[in-house]
Amino acid sequence: MRTSLFFFIIFSLSFLLSGCWNIKEIQDINYVTAIGIDFDEEKKEFVVFAQVLDFSNVAKLEGGFPEKSPPIWIGKRNGKTIQEAVDALTKEAQQRLFWGHISAIVLSERVLKTNLKQAIDFVNRYREVRYNIWLFSTREKIDRIFQAKSFFKLSALSNILHEPNELYRQYSVIRPVRFFEYLADASTTKKTVYIPSLSLSTKTWQSDNQRKPLLKISGAHFLIDHHLQGWLSESKLLGMRWLDQKMEKSSVIVVENDEPLASVTVENLRISIRTKGKQIFLHISGKGIMNEKIKEISLKKIKHKTESIIEGEIWNTYREGLNIYADVLNVNGWLDNNKIVGRKTIIFPYEMGDVSVHINIISTGKLKNS
Incomplete structure (x- = not known):
């Protein structure tokens, strides 16, 4: 009798367990892997870019190379503030955007000249963005930087934008900079800091007799007290x-x-x-x-x-x-x-x-x- 009562109680309590009813599968979330910030001087608006990768395809790479490169989605919206542009991106994202997997931020030269403090302040305050992301600048269009892929149909997560340190260990000229390193150095008044500059090159590598645009660190922007001093090419550095x-x-x-x-x-x-x-x-x-x-x-x-x-x-x-x-x-x-x-x-x-x-x-x- 006691045994039957015990099993009845256990069976009844099982209906009260919530389980994992609200868990999200990886394909139900859009993961932002890089964010870019530009400034439209005519409209006086910020332009925010978001690079989104398919992590379900990235996970399959452990078993070998995919048949085709994982797709890259790039969002772009304007706003009077950076948050307004981010909100506009979110409205049309179809699924939830998760910003906690961002590994790089790219700032245009226009932002460095005019609104660097506002861009840095946004990234510094946004709760989902980590401090250890890579910080880059560029003189090119940010969406073209985000479209660059990697070798052998690998995910874009394996290119210089997301993994610059491995290449630096092999050929050290301009050291990549983490966001927290910039913040620490820039906090010292009158101290010179730099942000590595990304560009695209089609001169070196090709596949199937076609030259592929690949990323490279082509120089650096130098700043003092968050004010742009100038840009120098790698050959001058x-x-x-x-x-x-x-x-x-x-x-x-x-x-x-x-x-x-x-x-x-x-x-x-x-x-x-x-x-x-x-x-x-x-x-x-x-x-x-x-x-x-x-x-x-x-x-x-x-x-x-x-x-x-x-x-x-x-x-x-x-x-x-x-x-x-x-x-x-x-x-x-x-x-x-x-x-x-x-x-x-x-x-x-x-x-x-x-x-x-x-x-x-x-x-x-x-x-x-x-």
Whole structure:
């Protein structure tokens, strides 16, 4: 009798359990993976872009490559405020928009010039957007940036917009920036900060005899107190990498009379900076690995020319920074991080007193002693 009563009570209580009646399947939600903010100067309105990817297709990639690339949906709406534009996007999204999976934000050059503080304030306050997203700028149309795909019919989540760090580890020039890193650096008055700039290139890769537009970091915008100082191309920023303590490895082509002699990969940087008044004295040391030896040349000469090229790149980038009145080499960031300057004191413009470079070539590749 007791056993029967016990099972009756359990059976009756089971009707009171709510279970997962309100759970949403992955295909019932539209996941925003990137947001772009532009500004229409004629209408005086913000233009907001949202990149939406099909996560159900992304999940299937674990079992192999798909038959076709996962589709990319791009939303675009205007508004007097950024929130108004976001609300307009939401009204026509057909399903719920989830903003918690955003991994990148792209700001147009127009926004950097006119309404950067408002754009940063919106992203900073919007509860669903995380602080560790990647921050980019662009001089191109944002919707074209969002349409760029990746290799082998993979999801766009595997391109530079969403995964820039892996490529930087392999070839370090302009380091990607997280949103929280920008906020932390920009909070220091008069400190120069930068935002990597994305562009599209069709010059390098092709598939099925068709050139594909792929993303690349082509330069950077530099700002002080959220005000745009200017934009510099990657070729003018080559010296910036030699003062980046997070630089993993980068290559130098050794030339003489415009003829290539060898190529050397430099890694394990050691940076030393000392000040004398407003003069800055730099000392850079690192290890080199020779990847190519195109002509007969002594190891001593390769070492000397590698050091000379790095010195020249630092000087060139320093001069480019003076042209836009920005500490492009981030000398002040290095001083603050290493506590040479006791408080957040910005020394700019500073005079470059001397640049010395010492590269120890530890390997000549698989061909030893040659």
